[in-house]
Amino acid sequence: MTCEIPGRCVHAELATSAIDVAARLEELRLSAPDHGAVVSFQGTVRSLTKQGEPLEQLVLDHHPRMTLVSLQRIAEAGLRRFEVSAVSVVHRCGAMTPGEVIVLVGVASDHRREAFLAADYLMDRLKTEAVFWKRELGPFGERWIEPTERDTMDRERWNEEDAGN
Numbered sequence: 001m002t003c004e005i006p007g008r009c010v011h012a013e014l015a016t017s018a019i020d021v022a023a024r025l026e027e028l029r030l031s032a033p034d035h036g037a038v039v040s041f042q043g044t045v046r047s048l049t050k051q052g053e054p055l056e057q058l059v060l061d062h063h064p065r066m067t068l069v070s071l072q073r074i075a076e077a078g079l080r081r082f083e084v085s086a087v088s089v090v091h092r093c094g095a096m097t098p099g100e101v102i103v104l105v106g107v108a109s110d111h112r113r114e115a116f117l118a119a120d121y122l123m124d125r126l127k128t129e130a131v132f133w134k135r136e137l138g139p140f141g142e143r144w145i146e147p148t149e150r151d152t153m154d155r156e157r158w159n160e161e162d163a164g165n
Helices: 021-031 064-081 112-129 149-156
Strands: 002-005 008-015 037-044 057-061 086-092 094-096 101-109 133-138 141-145
Touching: 008 021, 008 064, 021 037, 021 086, 021 101, 037 112, 064 086, 064 112, 086 112, 101 112, 112 149
Parallel strands: 008 086
Antiparallel strands: 002 008, 037 101, 057 094, 057 133, 086 101, 133 141
């Protein structure tokens, strides 16, 4: 966790193995001792595709530098946009099976409302802007997946001037 401004910390990580959710949330809690709220979101691999087919694996291909920079920019934008004391984004890459945690977003703030809003904002940005190439594998074979129209609409509702940061 980097705290360049006292009381304002940010962490972005590209994980190649299972995310230790409890450890990451404890790091977040300790990074902002004066907060009154900690909000977290865990995204997990579904067992079925959006078409209702069984999913065996989700593979997130990435570019080590570009992907990490995209995660850092999104995390920093969340810290700037909201009155929060700490933001943590941990995103998996590689092959994952149903039930595994893909992404962990944590936000600490003085009050819950800002923390919830910041976490929602971060997820909308991650779904549409994080640099990953996603494939799903199952009995149907293999196919690439893209953000949905709903993902794009969720992202656009923030209507921000700092898009892409």
